[in-house]
Amino acid sequence: MPIQAVRNLLGNAAGSRSLSVSPEWKVLGGFGVIMMLSGGALWASTLGIFLAPLERDLGWSQTQIYLGVTICYLTTPVFALLVGWLLDRGHARRIIIGAVLMEALVFLGMSRMGHGIGIYYALCILMFGTVLGVTPVPLTKVINSWFVDKRGMALGVLFSLNYAGAMVAPLAALSMIGQLGWRHTYAAFGALVLILAMGAALLWVRVNPEQTLPVAEIVPHKPVAGQRRALLEAIRQKEFLIVAVWLVLYGYSFNSISFHLVPMLEEYGLSAAKAAVAQGLVGLGGLSGNLLAGVLLDRIRASRLATLFALFPLAGIVMLALWPSQASGYVMAVSLGLAVGSEGTILMYLGGRLFAPAILGTVMALLVIVVTIGAASGPAVAALLHDHFGSYHQLLALNALTFLVSALMPFGLKAYRY
Template identity: 30%
Template sequence: MTEASPRAMNEDSIRYEGWAVTSAASVGVMVSFAPIVPYTFSLFLDPLHAAFGWKRQALGGAFALAAMTVAMISPLIGLLLDRFPPRRILLPSILIFAAALASLSGLGHGIIRYYLTFFVLGLVANGTAQFAYTRTVLTWFERHRGFALALILTGSGVGSIFIPPLTEWMIESHGWRSAYLMLGAIALLGIPLTALIVRNRPDSVSVGRDHSTISGATVAEALRSPAFWILAAIILLGAFSENGLVTNLAAILTGHGITPYIAALALSVRGGAGILGRLGTGLLIDRFSPQRIQTFILLLSAAGMVVLAYANSSATALIGAAMLGTGLGSEADVAPYLLAQYFGHRHFSMLYGLTWTAYAIGGATGPLTMGHLYDSAGSYKPQFVVYMAGVALAATSLSLLLRRKKMPHSAEFDELSTTASPIES
């Protein structure tokens, strides 16, 4: 057994600066695109339809536009994060994101402005979310990397607990325009800690350093690896089912006779369960096979979707939301962990950006598909949600092909297995 490095030993101390960076990053993620836009989107569907007569598919198209914009821009944001200090990308993105959210309060009957605003939201989305913070946190951790990544994503779960019911209360009490102004103000809360604390580890990759001296695969090597494409496919299918359901969840539940308050509460329960799921996943992937963990959480998500498909009471709605939250979304812990282990740090953010392209494609087509099904049928039928569960099961099947192997200095990343392998020491 090799002796732990000083860096790894430092990680065990609560005074280790990396934990402060991780905590600040978690707060930033808590008020970022991730918990705000997907988790409140469905709460505005009925008010905007009542105000302007826009159909569900047309409204879902705006979310799809944002997601496709994320798909196109994420590799570029990843390239910038690999080259520049994180605050140069994070702080301008947060400011633009907050301003765009607040501007939705001034919507008129023309839907073009709605679409343009969601395009802007998509441009800066990953400059505000866990994507932008992950690269920085990875520079601080080796031994507790999985748990640190989980803490970042916990911020999204915390935000999704409080933001949806607060938004629903604002819509009912003061109208949807005031709710958009409030969301813009909430987004600004990420600026102080990000500006003061979030930074790369000083002895990590410095700006302008030759990337050939850093361990890890080149982009070309990673793209030749089946493991990369399997990861991307799992992420795409997970995003399709997750976003297709979450962006319509409130409307689905109210269509089943659930009250708007319970529907908003279900979104919060989904977020709260996501906190437990992500923290548990973060602790487990530092110790056990990430492939096995990923398979389990995807199966749990599919089961939660089936429960939600037939939810006709407050209890079943909340149980289904809890199952969904514990599972789907926790795979976001596993993806960056596996990327760093398979392909190293040299081009981590660029490769992570490419997987976010897959996520955004799934995130765009899922809500659009659900909106189309609703407009065709005139209601949310249970089989629509079961269809999303089938997509999650397809992601589960792919995860069985993925084997994690720790190869920080090798370009041979294409070993696959139909059975899970334990973490190699």
């Protein structure tokens, strides 16, 4: 922990009368505000709420609207590489501030959209860039520079706050659209981000200036040719293929339902208000899944946990299809959150146990691209099925199958290598 931070903490523990907050807790609080108001919390979780007004006022179909999400996910490699390149050059704070500013401007731009679908797609791409600008990579870069002994706690708090934002945003959006209209709601989101998130970023979020991490201690020296050979060997491993198939199915299965959850539950008899509550429950499930997976990984084999958490949404789908009701809709929403909340934690653990440390970063980047491919296809495939068949029944049947296969895939992971 930084020397000055230690002094501040010791001073506070000793009963100092000073009301000043130590720098690391300011950073944590500032980043917490940003995560609660991030594009993932405000935009992705509310798209289903905005769906009907956009269809009605702009004349777009579900397929056209959700194609914007697919296009966003396909830009992941470009934005991820750009963020990584800038981080390696010490621009973590600039990335975060730039992402927050862009998010506010994109929301304001969405409040002024006309009938041209191309403008909507461009704004979606920019919004997705802001999401990647406050992803775990820059987040971890900043938090790791301030927290040592309580690093896990700090990261856990931030991820939980992100899910908390995703829980509240759908209900807030539904109420605001009813009172203000969708344009003013987008404008209000932009103003909220510009005032609160930008203020937190400018005032509190920064990399610890006392941080000293020699490059030689972070990345062990490896000949380039040796790294390439090791990477090729890892990709050829059966384990890589199993994890890749699991992730692409997981990404497709979750996104195809999550982005359509509100209109889907309305089709199954829930009111708009109750469907919005269900969308918020996805965030609650995600928060719980993240915490639960972290606790269980030390007690249960990670591959078995991957299977267990994939079975939760499968059970939720079956309940909704066979016994459509408010209760089954809420159960499915929570089960989806449990699945997505645990996926990242389990993936990071499995990656560290299956692939060599010297190439782990590259392997994990490839797996992120794999899950993105599945996630990118989900909303558009769901919209196409709905537009073709006129209901979500066929989508639920297909996703029951994809969740089942994704649950079975981890059984092929027999032994850890590292």
